[in-house]
Amino acid sequence: MDTRDLNGKVAVVTGAGSGIGRSTALALAERGADLALCDVDEEGLAETVAAAEKRGCKTFSLKVDVADPEAMQAFARNTESALARVDILINNAGIGVGGLFVDVPLDAWNKILNINILGVVHGCHAFLPGMIEAGRGGHVVNIASMAGYIQAPGMSAYSATKFAVLGFSESLRAELELHCIGVSAVCPGVINTPIVRSSAMYGQTNSPKLREEGIRAFERRNYSPDRVAQGIVKAIHKNRGVAPISPEAWLGYRLKRFFPGLVAWFARRSASAQRKRFD
Template sequence: MAITTFADKTVVVTGAASGIGRATAMAFAREGAHIVAADLHTDALEPVRQEVEALGVRCMSYAVDVADEAAMKTFAAAVQSRFGAPHVLINNAGIGYLGLFLRSDLEHWQRILDVNVMGVVHGCYFFLPMMIAAGGPRHLLNVSSSAGNFPSPSMGAYAASKGAVSIWTEGLKMELADSNVHVTTVCPGVINTPIVRNWAGVAPSVSDETLAKMRDYYQREGCAPEVVARAMVKAVRKNGDIVLSGPKVGLAYHVRRVSVKLIRAIMIDFSRKAGYL
């Protein structure tokens, strides 16, 4: 059974201070859901909290680093004591990375994996038991990326992290197939969010010119984060399996299944145009 109405339901969104997370928190709040908005710092969440509450629903803002196991355990307990088990959990927080593999350092690899993979693992590990125990329809959305389906050059660590999220989420769907929790993998493509302005990791070899070109590309070609947010609301209502949002993402996803060589050529061309190859 799917969750079809959101009034008085609780939706947890990590990385809710910006981009897709922020748009998603707002989209569910507009549907009447109470929001738990988590991010690294509460001051960055303050505008989101105010906008959500202006819609007449409750909002709990919470500062947590999703990579921190102990902090995520405490976060889940705090949510449970205030709202009970969430109806929808969206593991969205993530960071980008740009740089050719042989010109990158291993420190970036570690942080990308800690946030993008372990952040999602922690969310699932600490929230799913209470969501299952509470019963009734519940929904988990793990935000991966189109990079988790087909990598692009210069984003190796990022693609590795998102590939891990996609493939692990697929396995989790099987483990939860007979449970009350439906699982959706969210694979956005190029979305115009601050992620390219706040790249957590940029290899020193990436020039300012390349970065500027890439930012322009995201601003020009990227779709709005609200599009992804609306697709997530729909995925919950319809018990969707996968969300493919962004320019040509659905097409590329299906081309990849037919011809790896073709998608490789497309990705090389895309990366050159975007300026990072």
């Protein structure tokens, strides 16, 4: 899809109240798109709406939990009434969970599966039938992660959801080509957003000191969500199937493809370093 001028087009963004979702909504507004935005955080959502409206765009917003299929269906119906069409769907809302597999309780697994995987499925289920029926084509972006192709110790729950989003997106892309709807799995690396602050941590990783170290590492890396938003717009423009974003995400993508044994060795080494640290 040509993203140079999105006047007259409508983009839906889930998890638009912070980080990558907010930056992507504003990048699309800059190019002229009108926006349908949702989040569970009403305050963050209101800030994004205000910033988008300053850019002259028409917005519709709703407090929606992407894990709730009925709420997502209602969001789609209300978007259709408010803005009359949908051209771009960005399934971005997601959470983090950290901790060794044996320490992460099943309720944390259920929560992250419901948000990070089923949230993406609910977004597609609610909006795609209307997009297909309209026959105008369009684009779906599902936010996966570098953790969707690189294994990392202490991140099995998060990684499982992101591998799933990548696989789902590749299948969907093949099906939707017929309808001129592109699908991109966007895979950011380490991005400076509040996600580490809000991630649930379990076992020995659940310490204020370790969380603070994580936050500082993301801050030092300092790759902004605005740069991810530019990468997302480019992925839509070029109709990329998989779009790693940031140098580390690209490096991981190439290493996993050409040197999978090296990536597995590195994961084992990090696991052993973690064990030594906790012993």
